[in-house]
Amino acid sequence: xxxxxIGKSVPRKEGRExxxxxxxxxxxxxxxxxxxxxxxxxxxxxxxxLGIHFEExxxxxxxxxxxxxxxxxxxxxxxxxxxxxxxxxxxxNHPEEAVVLLAHPDKYLLEEARKAVxxxxxxxxxxxxxxxxxxxxxxxxxxxxxxxxxxxxxxDLDSAWDGAAFIVEGEYETGAQEQLYIEPQGMxxxxxxxxxxxxxxxxxxxxxVHKALVRLFGLPKERVRVVQTETGGxxxxxxxxxxxxxxxxxxxxxxxxxxxxxIYDRAEDMAATTKRHxxxxxxxxxxxxxxxxxxxEIDFTLDGGAYETLSPVVLSRGTxxxxxxxxxxxxxxxxxxxxxxxxxxxxxxxxxAPQSVFALERHLDxxxxxxxxxxxxxxxxxxxxxxxxxxxxxVIRERVDMNKLLERALEMSAxxxxxxxxxxxxxxxxxxxxxGFASFLHGAGFTGSGEEYLxxxxxxxxxxxxxxxxxAGSTEMGQGTNxxxxxxxxxALGLECERVEILQPDTSLVPNSGPTxxxxxxxxxxxxxxxxALAVKKSLADSGFLKAGYGAKExxxxxxxxxxxFGALGSLVKYQHPKDLRWDDGKYQGDAYGAYAWAVYVAExxxxxxxxxxxxxxxxAVQEVxxxxxxxxxxxxxxxxxxxxxxFALYEDVVWQEGRMVNGQMTNxxxxxxxxxxxxxxxFEEIPYERGPAGAKGIGELPLDGTAPAIAxxxxxxxxxxxxxxxxxxxxxxxxxxxxxx
Amino acid sequence: MREAVRKIRVQCKINGRAMTIEAYPMARLLDVLREQxxxxxxxEGCGEGECGACSIELDGExxxxxxxxxxxxxxxxxxxxxxxxxxxxxxxxxxxxxxxxGAQCGICTPGMILAAxxxxxxxxxxxxxxxxxxxxxxxxxxxxxxxxxxxVVEACRAMGQRA
Numbered sequence: 001x002x003x004x005x006i007g008k009s010v011p012r013k014e015g016r017e018x019x020x021x022x023x024x025x026x027x028x029x030x031x032x033x034x035x036x037x038x039x040x041x042x043x044x045x046x047x048x049x050l051g052i053h054f055e056e057x058x059x060x061x062x063x064x065x066x067x068x069x070x071x072x073x074x075x076x077x078x079x080x081x082x083x084x085x086x087x088x089x090x091x092x093n094h095p096e097e098a099v100v101l102l103a104h105p106d107k108y109l110l111e112e113a114r115k116a117v118x119x120x121x122x123x124x125x126x127x128x129x130x131x132x133x134x135x136x137x138x139x140x141x142x143x144x145x146x147x148x149x150x151x152x153x154x155x156d157l158d159s160a161w162d163g164a165a166f167i168v169e170g171e172y173e174t175g176a177q178e179q180l181y182i183e184p185q186g187m188x189x190x191x192x193x194x195x196x197x198x199x200x201x202x203x204x205x206x207x208x209v210h211k212a213l214v215r216l217f218g219l220p221k222e223r224v225r226v227v228q229t230e231t232g233g234x235x236x237x238x239x240x241x242x243x244x245x246x247x248x249x250x251x252x253x254x255x256x257x258x259x260x261x262x263i264y265d266r267a268e269d270m271a272a273t274t275k276r277h278x279x280x281x282x283x284x285x286x287x288x289x290x291x292x293x294x295x296x297e298i299d300f301t302l303d304g305g306a307y308e309t310l311s312p313v314v315l316s317r318g319t320x321x322x323x324x325x326x327x328x329x330x331x332x333x334x335x336x337x338x339x340x341x342x343x344x345x346x347x348x349x350x351x352x353a354p355q356s357v358f359a360l361e362r363h364l365d366x367x368x369x370x371x372x373x374x375x376x377x378x379x380x381x382x383x384x385x386x387x388x389x390x391x392x393x394x395v396i397r398e399r400v401d402m403n404k405l406l407e408r409a410l411e412m413s414a415x416x417x418x419x420x421x422x423x424x425x426x427x428x429x430x431x432x433x434x435x436g437f438a439s440f441l442h443g444a445g446f447t448g449s450g451e452e453y454l455x456x457x458x459x460x461x462x463x464x465x466x467x468x469x470x471x472a473g474s475t476e477m478g479q480g481t482n483x484x485x486x487x488x489x490x491x492a493l494g495l496e497c498e499r500v501e502i503l504q505p506d507t508s509l510v511p512n513s514g515p516t517x518x519x520x521x522x523x524x525x526x527x528x529x530x531x532x533a534l535a536v537k538k539s540l541a542d543s544g545f546l547k548a549g550y551g552a553k554e555x556x557x558x559x560x561x562x563x564x565x566f567g568a569l570g571s572l573v574k575y576q577h578p579k580d581l582r583w584d585d586g587k588y589q590g591d592a593y594g595a596y597a598w599a600v601y602v603a604e605x606x607x608x609x610x611x612x613x614x615x616x617x618x619x620x621a622v623q624e625v626x627x628x629x630x631x632x633x634x635x636x637x638x639x640x641x642x643x644x645x646x647x648f649a650l651y652e653d654v655v656w657q658e659g660r661m662v663n664g665q666m667t668n669x670x671x672x673x674x675x676x677x678x679x680x681x682x683x684f685e686e687i688p689y690e691r692g693p694a695g696a697k698g699i700g701e702l703p704l705d706g707t708a709p710a711i712a713x714x715x716x717x718x719x720x721x722x723x724x725x726x727x728x729x730x731x732x733x734x735x736x737x738x739x740x741x742x
Numbered sequence: 743m744r745e746a747v748r749k750i751r752v753q754c755k756i757n758g759r760a761m762t763i764e765a766y767p768m769a770r771l772l773d774v775l776r777e778q779x780x781x782x783x784x785x786e787g788c789g790e791g792e793c794g795a796c797s798i799e800l801d802g803e804x805x806x807x808x809x810x811x812x813x814x815x816x817x818x819x820x821x822x823x824x825x826x827x828x829x830x831x832x833x834x835x836x837x838x839x840x841x842x843x844g845a846q847c848g849i850c851t852p853g854m855i856l857a858a859x860x861x862x863x864x865x866x867x868x869x870x871x872x873x874x875x876x877x878x879x880x881x882x883x884x885x886x887x888x889x890x891x892x893x894v895v896e897a898c899r900a901m902g903q904r905a
Binding site: 011014015016022027182183231232233235266477632635641643644665673674677679680 | 795
């Protein structure tokens with residue numbers, strides 16, 4: 001059948017409200033009698049709380065004051081485990097830990113009051129780096145500071161080294177990165193023993209917040225309701241942290257009896273909420289005389305901050321992506337997420353993979369140089385093909401042609417001609433040019449058996465006047481959920497997108513479709529939407545009310561007749577895990593993901609060696625993501641992700657002091673502006689994935705993986721500097737250039 | 743405790759409508775617009791004039807409303823995102839943002855559209871570098887700016903054809 005809605009750049013469903021200023025974000029909402037809330041935080045990285053003092057000069061009797069003692073249920077932010085308190089009680093484990101909550105109708109007075117709360121802490125020795133944590137001189141979490149450790153084994157690594165003609169080692173580091181959604185985090189809560197708890201807010205995962213509130217208040221599930229308001233960017237930053245703010249707002253509302261709004265200002269948002277995990281990766285790689293990868297030993301460590309939060313899952317994705325899209329018979333990956341006394345690091349687009357992929361792709365350029373091959377030739381000789389196995393033993397069954405993607409990317413970027421030209425031109429002048437690339441894959445959906453456990457649901461139903469409604473817990477945060485769900489349902493039903501409405505995620509109305517993360521929304525939940533829409537169509541056709549060749553009018557009539565006769569028209573679909581996808585969590589082996597996106601990104605840079613200023617001159621992003629549902633939105637995902645990757649590579653430098661971010665402002669934490677990002681040239685190869693809706697795979701996280709290593713390889717090509725660490729700020733590059741020239 | 747500062751009366755024109763607002767002289771114009779005039783289309787991203795989400799036009803000049811004291815708005819003519827469309831009809835620029843993917847999460851969009859309008863008032867047919875410079879004070883974390891440039895270029899083309 002010819003596709004009518006899929007592959008079309010249908011305008012964004014909620015776009016009109018967004019371009020007119022009519023879209024309502026959490027801070028745009030006001031409730032009668034609403035008051036404001038703020039958080040008072042720890043003043044030390046680690047210690048025992050001795051007392052809380054309320055200084056004079058503030059009319060404290062006008063304030064609602066909440067501490068850990070006021071929590072009706074369990075004092076935790078329930079996620080994988082329950083180690084993180086919602087409010088610190090006896091001890092603090094990082095310098096932004098929430099201890100006291102205040103609410104008052106006057107925002108300005110509230111700020112003065114916040115400064116007048118003194119939390120007396122007896123400091124304890126704290127841990128701030130991966131090395132200190134691994135040394136275990138101070139044990140700050142569990143028995144050994146380790147949240148999770150993983151090991152992947154393929155082949156026989158120990159015996160493989162003898163056959164290696166070359167062995168190349170290297171250590172690589174990536175820094176923390178702030179998600180920096182432009183809408184700061186915020187929540188509004190109404191709560192009372194009579195009504196239960198309702199929150200409205202900026203969030204990615206309504207059912208994560210729901211779970212946390214149920215535990216915090218000890219309420220039955222049906223007494224807790226979570227509603228997502230228009231969300232101004234998430235990128236992972238609104239995956240787990242909103243549960244904390246929702247808990248705080250709800251506790252204040254519970255005690256005050258009034259609706260409470262908490263909106264973080266930028267400084268608080270940057271300092272207190274999660275960031276990308278800092279990482280350290282060590283590689284040892286053995287290569288045959290023919291340039292074939294023979295042995296890969298990878299040691300990967302993530303700094304998880306003070307509590308476990310999502311670190312085990314971030315570690316998992318980072319570990320599985322650490323050996324890249326290459327065939328190597330002998331692989332060992334040892335990895336761990338460790339504790340430090342910094343605010344917990346968390347989800348950020350890419351989820352561990354950008355860290356391990358940076359290390360691998362920088363390392364492979366160094367391996368190529370040691371072996372005496374061009375970087376592209378080393379990759380060509382080692383790209384994985386259909387039927388071969390990844391490090392975790394997953395046999396690649398989908399059609400994959402990395403060589404084709406590489407050729408296309410090199411051709412689009414005029415790579416070979418530029419390599420030649422830059423070699424001549426760089427001999428003179430202070431501006432050195434370079435071109436580099438990265439090849440990578442990104443798994444879509446939850447890792448391993450994750451999707452099976454989630455058992456997500458989505459629903460499609462039809463109203464009496466023939467309007468189609470999609471009910472899903474998946475959120476729109478700019479990436480296009482509403483629009484593509486509309487396209488998928490419309491395509492399945494043979495209607496125009498305008499006939500489909502996407503209901504606002506509200507846990508009292510929509511089923512749990514799992515979290516809006518992990519490049520899973522289009523591929524996994526989109527498939528549920530498609531299946532549900534097809535079931536609705538079948539019901540209508542089977543009833544005899546819908547005849548072939550129908551239009552919107554006939555569809556509406558048929559729906560009305562159906563509903564009059566049978567009561568309701570709809571279909572709720574639950575995820576069924578394909579039987580041939582198997583995962584062994586104990587051995588860490590099996591089918592890690594249902595499908596992968598495959599990509600090659602090429603960056604061209606110029607470096608002024610007098611100032612170490614780096615400019616991205618050109619960027620080519622070639623990827624295979626299955627069928628593209630909406631070309632404009634899909635390209636927008638890639639372009640935006642590449643821009644964040646440029647920030648990760650060059651500018652975004654979190655400066656730490658005793659576990660605290662000290663440059664938490666947009667003036668000194670620098671993200672790319674319109675002057676810093678080149679025109680990003682995006683190309684999609686489309687190989688339809690049979691299990692994706694209309695053939696689509698996941699796309700959202702992919703661009704974060706390959707951008708930074710492509711840029712780092714280009715800078716190395718331009719200057720000869722052996723980049724091992726990002727962000728590559730001009731200061732750091734200047735030091736490296738001095739040592740190159742020395 | 744706090745010195746008693748008296749509210750002043752600010753008379754201004756917002757989106758063509760004359761308004762009188764009582765506000766503290768140093769209240770941020772951003773808050774006055776959002777909380778008193780009920781115009782929540784103007785957003786706060788950083789509160790320090792870096793991100794441009796709160797961009798508005800004040801007497802034809804693009805300003806960050808988080809840095810403008812209410813007193814400065816007295817006698818001024820203000821344009822916010824709510825005044826850009828002609829009733830239900832989107833302006834050419836808004837339509838271009840909608841068609842060409844210039845808005846993703848939408849939080850920077852009102853400020854971005856105001857900045858682009860201001861740019862087009864100064865340069866009817868801006869070059870790529872003029873567009874980049876004109877929008878450099880408005881941060882977007884979603885788009886990587888490419889689709890925003892495209893939206894502005896397409897809007898210029900559409901306006902040129904109509905002229």
